[in-house]
Amino acid sequence: MAVVTALPPPVESDDQLLARFAAGQRDALEELFRRYRLLAYRVAFRLLGHEADALDAVQEAFIKALTHLDGFQGRSSFKTWLLRVVSNAALDLGRQRSRRDMVSLDAPTGDHRDSVQPLEFHDPARGLERADLRRLLEQALATLSEAQRRTFVLHADAGLNYREVAEVLGISIGTVMSRLFYARQKLRAYLTRRTQP
Amino acid sequence: MMHEHEDWQPTPEQLVAFADGELDADRALAVARWLAIHPKAAAEVDAHIELTELWRDTLPPDPTESAWYAARLRVQRRRQVVRVRRIAGTLRSRVAAAAMVAAAGILAVALVGRMRVPPVVSADRTNDPYPVVSGSDVEITSISPADDRALVVGMSPAREPFVPARGPDVLVNRVYPDSDGQVATVRISLDKDSVPIAWPVLRRDRDR
Numbered sequence: 001m002a003v004v005t006a007l008p009p010p011v012e013s014d015d016q017l018l019a020r021f022a023a024g025q026r027d028a029l030e031e032l033f034r035r036y037r038l039l040a041y042r043v044a045f046r047l048l049g050h051e052a053d054a055l056d057a058v059q060e061a062f063i064k065a066l067t068h069l070d071g072f073q074g075r076s077s078f079k080t081w082l083l084r085v086v087s088n089a090a091l092d093l094g095r096q097r098s099r100r101d102m103v104s105l106d107a108p109t110g111d112h113r114d115s116v117q118p119l120e121f122h123d124p125a126r127g128l129e130r131a132d133l134r135r136l137l138e139q140a141l142a143t144l145s146e147a148q149r150r151t152f153v154l155h156a157d158a159g160l161n162y163r164e165v166a167e168v169l170g171i172s173i174g175t176v177m178s179r180l181f182y183a184r185q186k187l188r189a190y191l192t193r194r195t196q197p
Numbered sequence: 198m199m200h201e202h203e204d205w206q207p208t209p210e211q212l213v214a215f216a217d218g219e220l221d222a223d224r225a226l227a228v229a230r231w232l233a234i235h236p237k238a239a240a241e242v243d244a245h246i247e248l249t250e251l252w253r254d255t256l257p258p259d260p261t262e263s264a265w266y267a268a269r270l271r272v273q274r275r276r277q278v279v280r281v282r283r284i285a286g287t288l289r290s291r292v293a294a295a296a297m298v299a300a301a302g303i304l305a306v307a308l309v310g311r312m313r314v315p316p317v318v319s320a321d322r323t324n325d326p327y328p329v330v331s332g333s334d335v336e337i338t339s340i341s342p343a344d345d346r347a348l349v350v351g352m353s354p355a356r357e358p359f360v361p362a363r364g365p366d367v368l369v370n371r372v373y374p375d376s377d378g379q380v381a382t383v384r385i386s387l388d389k390d391s392v393p394i395a396w397p398v399l400r401r402d403r404d405r
Contacts (some may be wrong), residue, residue, distance in 0.1 A: 045257040134255040177210040
């Protein structure tokens with residue numbers, strides 16, 4: 001008896017999808033969106049700290065990236081190009097938002113300071129809900145410079161390696177290493193201060 | 198195999214790169230050997246790894262599938278509008294060129310025949326910050342039913358050129374949700390010299 005095994009359809013590369021998108025095939029856009037939406041969202045969310053704003057940034061980034069495709073072709077991958085546009089859009093939106101409502105992440109509010117319970121840094125799950133922990137990390141992230149914040153988020157949240165982060169930001173790998181070192185120092189110092197009894 | 202000098206020690210940046218698994222095999226081995234006899238530095242590396250794990254353990258919750266669907270739909274609609282604007286821009290350029298040719302022709306006839314030249318209105322209104330195309334400028338060959346609300350077709354409600362207001366000129370009292378429960382977030386730049394001042398972005402009402 002013959003056994004017929006169905007092979008999974010070949011996965012289209014980003015370049016193939018972009019070529020189909022350029023030819024007006026809408027499903028190519030859907031696939032690109034599905035492929036990178038979560039990565040883009042995680043970066044935007046960490047930089048903005050708000051779900052709806054992060055979704056706005058993701059939308060803006062996809063529109064800009066797809067409208068200006070010639071800006072990346074031949075020089076980088078669609079993923080790194082998109083993440084560059086996403087992080088730009090998120091930081092722009094963050095600046096607009098802080099001008100709009102004059103609320104700065106740089107100064108954690110008294111409410112948050114009082115509501116966050118002490119964190120055992122070596123056992124973060126204990127005594128602290130994940131949402132509280134996330135908020136605490138957002139506050140720590142806000143103490144970084146914009147360049148450090150962007151570098152750290154692209155590495156820690158988007159999972160880009162040093163070479164990819166360097167490509168996204170147009171900097172050297174040495175600069176990536178330096179920024180990540182100082183970012184971690186600051187983050188740990190902030191968390192230690194906030195978690196000391 | 199890399200042979201490090203006895204008094205060699207990794208830089209702090211290299212220790213972080215080691216924690217991230219970003220060093221090449223030889224360099225990573227050298228750092229690992231060095232850390233074996235420097236427990237204080239090894240504890241630092243452990244703390245870096247712990248911070249990374251903590252960070253990845255607190256990734257934001259993923260948006261719902263319906264939120265993704267709405268976001269993708271908005272991307273498609275905006276893309277559709279951009280394409281229509283590009284088509285309109287091309288057509289406007291052609292209309293402007295045609296108008297210039299016509300004007301040149303009329304001028305030539307006037308000069309040759311010494312007749313009085315009627316005033317010619319140029320179609321190239323480059324000073325108009327929000328150009329409006331007429332119905333004859335756009336030919337819609339096909340459109341998805343999901344995108345039909347992204348287009349406004351018909352006569353322009355204003356005959357005069359659009360004059361953009363500035364931040365201090367506008368006071369937003371209230372924004373009502375549309376039939377889908379979407380609310381426009383009206384962002385107003387307070388810089389009095391900036392134009393445009395309002396950029397409405399549809400989004401779900403976060404307070405509901």
